[in-house]
Amino acid sequence: MKKNAITYLSLFALMTFWACSGGSVETVKEDTNENELEEISPSLTLLWKTDDVLTTNESTLYDEKSGKIYVSNIDGSPNEKDGKGFISIIDKEGNVVEKDWITGIDAPKGMGISNGKLYVTNIDEIVEIDIEEAKILNRHKVEGAKFLNDIDVHNDKIYFSDMENGKIHYLLNGEIFDFATGQANINGLRVSPDGTLYGLDGKGLKKYDEDGEFEMINDVVTGGDGLIIIDDHTFIASRWQGEIYLIRDGKETLILDTKSEESNTADIDYIPEENILLVPTFFKNKVVAYQLSY
Template sequence: MKKTLMYAVVAAVCFSCSNQTENQEAQATQNAEATEALNPTLTKIWETDSIMTTSESTLYDKASNLIYVSNISGNSSEKNGKGFIATMKPDGSISELNWLTGLNAPKGMALLNGKLYVTDIDELVEIDVASKKVSNRYPVQDAVFLNDAATNGRSIYFSDSRTGRVHALENGAVTLIAEGLENINGLAFNEEGQLYLLDGAGLHRYIMADKNTEPVNEVVKGGDGLVILNDSTFIASRWDGEIYFISNGKEHLMLDTKSEGANTADIDYIEAENLVLVPTFRNNRVVAYKLSY
């Protein structure tokens, strides 16, 4: 009697596991089909003249309705004092070309509590938005090539592509968050404060608790800019001229500008207008594309 009961339980468990596996496989198939059915596209809306010298990053500020553009103006690793930040309007017009000057090779940007934070080779520069002046500089020990920046609403996180590290500025001090991430670049937080990143292995979710990564997509490797549309949908750029739509782990190439000699660096997104903002680096422009899906 006991053996009969045991066999029945085992059979029930196996049946449950089988159903669960089948359900997961069916869901994965549905997700892939749904992504293909979306057919996401990008349509050019406007572009600037070639006045953005080595434009690397765009950042839209909803509060001021302005777009910040970081301009390297030379070698991306050289301390030449020629780097600057420009501001634009969402219609493509220039608000202030030389909003702030005197930087070296500014790249990723993030806004927090009235301050614009910019990565600048081996330091994080804090700019007071109201006064348009540098209010602080945070040197990063052993930094080589600080790149993207993002915020969770409390702290500033930023990557170093050459050392494979992610740092954070917390309570006025720089701390090491993660390391061993080859070619780490793009960072973005979702609304729940979960960190996603682009590195040489693809798009990953970073788990703070155990300092591990969970793969989302392993095809779009060496990505640059990252935008999160929702927990399963992303836009990712690769610097050499590609922009991908990633949904439920499946990628779709929306834009390829390599033949035009235009890069697609650290992108951003204006949700209200479905506009993808693309700094073209060597092409010295910012281009806006309408996203449809």
């Protein structure tokens, strides 16, 4: 494990002052209270990096129940059925606990956990893995799928995106249903505790209702990859090229830019009790963790 104490900070202050004046003959400056409004922008501080053995790692998933972090590794082309993909387990200190936990997948990307099962997108199917037994139980084929990408779950419902077809589906009781269509380049998905689905596509960050209709939350962070919900008003969104934004009340702030290092920021995840952001770096073959202050 490599540890480097470097900090990515982006700070700004917004100051607003009010002054009052009065007097019938001359202007008199009164000692009224000045209301000062200051906002400190969010920042990320590097905590650790794994060794660079997680080949073309696309997605991270923190399991609150076990404390384990799952990592999906494509190890090849993202749309080639070569059987080279695998799932790894790392810990919260960045140690690779089990590199080849599950093997024999083609190009694993998004992951979600429901009822002791890990669900993983794999080009045109959803791979269902028994976590305790560490074995593949089912492969749910998705008719017409071209590029399945992200996953998130709510109870028994497994939402997943087909980026190339512009669709959001869900898997429920072994059957696959359409949720929304016409969502160009849809990728990152996240479900809030109350079951509300949010998504990142070519137009930006969207909030969906139960019928698959949406409202725009932010139309600047387009073409996003990973999505995290901090609360009803605060989100973190990544762009694969090497950008991560915090979106609060619809307004975006760039909090990480690693494009010059050619380090990607793919399907991120979050350890909420410690405010730790997990970033898979794709071609850099490692997961990087940052402390979030906001």
